[in-house]
Amino acid sequence: MFDEVAPGYDRTNAVLSMGNAALWRIATTRAVDPRPGQRILDVAAGTGTSSASLAKSGAAVVAADFSPGMIEVGRRRQAHVPNLTFTEADATDLPFGDDEFDAVTISFGLRNVVRPEAALAEFFRVTKPGGRVVVCEFSTPATAIVRTGYDVYQRFAMPALVKLSSSNDTAYDYLNESIREWPAQPELARWIRSAGFERVAYRNLTGGIVALHRGFVPAA
Structure with a gap:
């Protein structure tokens, strides 16, 4: 599914979020607070x-995704960014050693993981x-x-906007379903604490x- 929507993925996100995707990206980047010399996993x-x-901060960034189609489009579009590398990876079984990254972040992807709590444990490990860790995700x-207005929009x-902006509108039926089934903010915070993170x-x-x-x- 993600391979199929990869070419128009960014355009569709911008349309469906009514431009807010860029603002959410800025907020996430500020929360991660990347700096030169650091290694960041996205x-x-x-x-x-x-x-x-x-x-853009000068940090070395590894972009990981389980979709080969997304990786292919990403490598082409971001080829001008010298300190950015792409790798195919499963969030629940990351191909990295312990304590490799200064920060790990995931935006609008944790709810797509079959075992999100296992992914959080992997984030803690690396x-x-x-x-x-910084998690940006649709919520309640x-x-x-x-809530009422958002439900009407969904x-x-x-669906009408998806038909206009995506080549595979059926795939985006999954988007609404996954958002509705995703836990509220306090529950996700509990998962993050259970993985070992503090000051959540x-x-x-x-x-x-x-x-x-x-x-x-926790600091050593």
Whole structure:
């Protein structure tokens, strides 16, 4: 499914988010706080748009995704970014050693993992002591009025927009289903704590339609 939507993935995301995808990317990059000399892992990186944003800092960024189609498009589109590399990887079985990265991040990909708690455990394993994890994911709107409006958007507006912007609108039926089934902010925070991270916190973006979670590996 992801291989099929890869060519138009970024365009469709921009349309469906009504431009908010760029703002969410900025917030995520600031939360990761990449710096020159650091090594950052971006999981479920897709075409590498978020990875390229992280790499602007001068950090060495590894964009990992399980979809060969996404990786192929990403390598082509981000070929001008010298400190960005792509690798095919399973989030629940990362091909990296322990304590390799200063930070691990995943944007809108954790809910696509069959065993998200196993993925969080892998993120903990490959992150250095004192390092951080940042998870940006669709979530539960904080107020009833936003929840109602978002539900109407998902049911009626989103399918129409997908037909206009994507070559595979059926694949995006999965998007709505996965968002509805995804746990609310406190539950995801509990999963992150259970993986071993400390100082876990989250903040809502766009009224809680998206939430940004962050946690730290205990320092040695």
